[in-house]
Amino acid sequence: MKPLHFTLHAETVISERQLDRSGIELSVREPDWHEADPAGPPTDQRYRRIPERDDRIMRVICLATTTEIPIITAFLDRKARMSK
Template sequence: MAKPMLFTQHALDAVAERQLDPVWVELTVFEPHWQEADPGNPDVIRRFRAIPERGGRYLRVALVETSAEIRILSAFLDRRARPK
């Protein structure tokens, strides 16, 4: 069973303002094309996934994962993201 995803207020605002489908966020969290550590905070993970509905641009979801939950910090289409 998947861990629950909890959105910070910032993440909720970002998804709404950027007109991101929450399903895209969920797919990026649970089925990323790749992930990397955030260089500014080792507790934060960045997960990426191409979004065909947005011309194949990559959605970046920043999150903190614990044994009990996945807390979504932010989400946006990253113009500079490239698969590693």
């Protein structure tokens, strides 16, 4: 299992938005769904419903490399919907 690396930006938004690191880690490792970032590869968007936050959706932007998974940012996404 690749280690996760939280960028400085990710650390800042986790603190500012009072996000739970375990929810972010689950979103990366066991997402409900994921998709390529529309801004372009190689970043990936991973989504997971967070029951502890009123079933809101955590969106995590990350960039998987051969050795680790850097987490670029994370936020609770009010508009996220699983594609059908």
